[in-house]
Amino acid sequence: MxxxxxxxxxxxxxxxxxxxxxxxxxxxxxxxxxxxxxxxxxxxxxxxxxxxxxxxxxxxxxxxxxxxxxxxxxxxxxxxxxxxxxxxxxxxxxxxxxxxxxxxxxxxxxxxxxxxxxxxxxxxxxxxxxxxxxxxxxxxxxxxxxxxxxxxxxxxxxxxxxxxxxxxxxxxxxxxxxxxxxxxxxxxxxxxxxxxxxxxxxxxxxxxxxxxxxxxxxxxxxxxxxxxxxxxxxxxxxxxxxxxxxxxxxxxxxxxxxxxxxxxxxxxxxxxxxxxxxxxxxxDYTHSPEQPWLFPLEPDWEELAGLIWKHFRGQEAVPPGEIERWTVIETIYASNHVRRALTLLEEKGKLCKYEAAYSGRGWIKLAPYKKKGAFPNGKVVVDFSAD
Ligand SMILES: C[S@@+](CC[C@H](N)C(=O)[O-])C[C@H]1O[C@@H](n2cnc3c(N)ncnc32)[C@H](O)[C@@H]1O
The missing domain is CATH 3.40.50 (Rossmann fold)
Known part of the structure; x- marks a missing residue:
């Protein structure tokens, strides 16, 4: 043509x-x-x-x-x-x-x-x-x-x-x-x-x-x-x-x-x-010209939470950045999905988190980090060994 x-x-x-x-x-x-x-x-x-x-x-x-x-x-x-x-x-x-x-x-x-x-x-x-x-x-x-x-x-x-x-x-x-x-x-x-x-x-x-x-x-x-x-x-x-x-x-x-x-x-x-x-x-077949770019759908947070938990289960001090990296490379999800999935796990008592310092050989856990739903990278580590 x-x-x-x-x-x-x-x-x-x-x-x-x-x-x-x-x-x-x-x-x-x-x-x-x-x-x-x-x-x-x-x-x-x-x-x-x-x-x-x-x-x-x-x-x-x-x-x-x-x-x-x-x-x-x-x-x-x-x-x-x-x-x-x-x-x-x-x-x-x-x-x-x-x-x-x-x-x-x-x-x-x-x-x-x-x-x-x-x-x-x-x-x-x-x-x-x-x-x-x-x-x-x-x-x-x-x-x-x-x-x-x-x-x-x-x-x-x-x-x-x-x-x-x-x-x-x-x-x-x-x-x-x-x-x-x-x-x-x-x-x-x-x-x-x-x-x-x-x-x-x-x-x-x-x-x-x-x-x-x-x-x-x-x-x-x-x-x-x-x-x-x-x-x-x-x-x-x-x-x-x-x-x-x-x-x-x-x-x-x-x-x-x-x-x-x-x-x-x-x-x-x-x-x-x-x-x-x-x-x-x-x-183009399922695309609706009346509602062109309105998407009520969202990621399967439960699935991602399950995948993260299965992979990191038992580990005591994982930086959130490492969870993001793994998620991006190994799953269909992206880094901006991770916080919500971790929050789900937190609500279910499957993880806890600590303020952390980097010692040169690894992350050291300090005091528990209390702020719910927040996982600031470089400041906290996630402990998946509690459950
Ligand atoms: C699919 S269209 C590009 C559409 C454009 N990228 C967009 O998204 O608006 C392909 C274009 O490549 C041009 N084209 C064809 N063969 C080419 C070649 N070997 N090198 C560069 N451009 C070529 C065509 O003339 C046509 O304009």
């Missing part, structure tokens, strides 16, 4: 942008306060808007970067917007010039926030642009600043595993990829797509999945991709979110990869906001 210059924004695209928005609002200050520069790459930027002037990903990103409440405390932020279609790239550049004027302009490089935000519309292919960037860093022996890359193609072409690995290896990079499972699944038996799928996966093992069918095949296509990200790109932690169309069919997985559990935590919190039942999926 040949796409127009701009097209209608589906609810799942809105959901994708909300995930991007929630994530960047937390990621930018987390990295930007400690690093002189950070970089955001929108690898398949699009025209910048949808029908009815709804914002595209470059506008979502630049609005967050330029208006962030902590912008003054954050260093330089570079935003590279790569778009392979010339008409869309020109549309994007014109739109951004109009939206963010007055701008200080170089050659297709624009400055905002008194030079602290620099963005560029790069008219070219994602893979060629990234390859050039990685070559430059290698030739000059420099590394890229900590980076977040949003990689949002229409289909499986143009996102070779080799380059994504190169990006993740060369810097503290976190990536959010639209893995187009619907088209990968469709093209699995098409000889003309073999090279594309070899490049996408960075291996030939996907061929073994041809004999599988249905849900299991899609799951295995995703799992193979994730295992390749871990093996080739050194992604320690990954997370995926399923997007479904108006017929409730799986369209794509948003796959997030990072080397740090803090990044995983931020993305988990963002995804939980869009799927507050913990299903990590969004469907």
């Amino acid at each position: 040949k796409r127009k210059l701009i097209w209608r924004k589906a609810p799942h695209t809105e959901a994708k942008h909300k995930i991007l928005d929630y994530y960047l609002k937390a990621w930018i200050p987390k990295l930007g306060t400690w690093n002189e520069r950070i970089l955001i790459i929108d690898g398949f930027a699009g025209p910048g808007e949808y029908a009815d002037c709804k914002p595209g990903s470059p506008v979502v990103i630049l609005d967050i970067v330029t208006n962030h409440v902590l912008r003054n405390r954050i260093g330089k932020i570079g935003v590279f917007l790569i778009e392979g279609n010339n008409d869309r790239a020109n549309h994007l550049e014109d739109l951004l010039i109009r939206r963010y004027s007055p701008l200080r302009a170089g050659e297709s490089i624009y400055e905002l926030n008194e030079g602290k935000t620099v963005f560029a519309v790069i008219k070219g292919k994602f893979s060629a642009t990234l390859e050039e960037m990685l070559d430059i860093t290698q030739t000059h022996g420099v590394s890229l600043p900590p980076c977040f890359a949003f990689i949002d193609p229409f289909g499986p072409s143009g996102i070779p595993m080799e380059l994504i690995s190169g990006l993740m290896k060369c810097t503290k990079a976190e990536i959010l990829i639209n893995f187009p499972v619907d088209s990968v699944n469709r093209f699995l038996g098409t000889p003309a797509y073999e090279n594309t799928l070899d490049a996408l996966y960075g291996c030939k093992n996907w061929r073994k999945l041809r004999m599988m069918k249905g849900v299991e095949r899609r799951r295995r296509l995703r799992e193979l991709y994730i295992s390749q990200l871990k093996a080739n790109a050194g992604a320690e932690y990954t997370l995926h979110f399923t997007m479904r169309n108006a017929r409730n069919r799986e369209l794509y997985y948003l796959i997030f990869a990072t080397k740090h559990w803090h990044g995983l935590d931020i993305m988990k919190q963002a995804m939980w906001k869009i799927a507050p039942d913990g299903s990590f999926q969004f469907s």
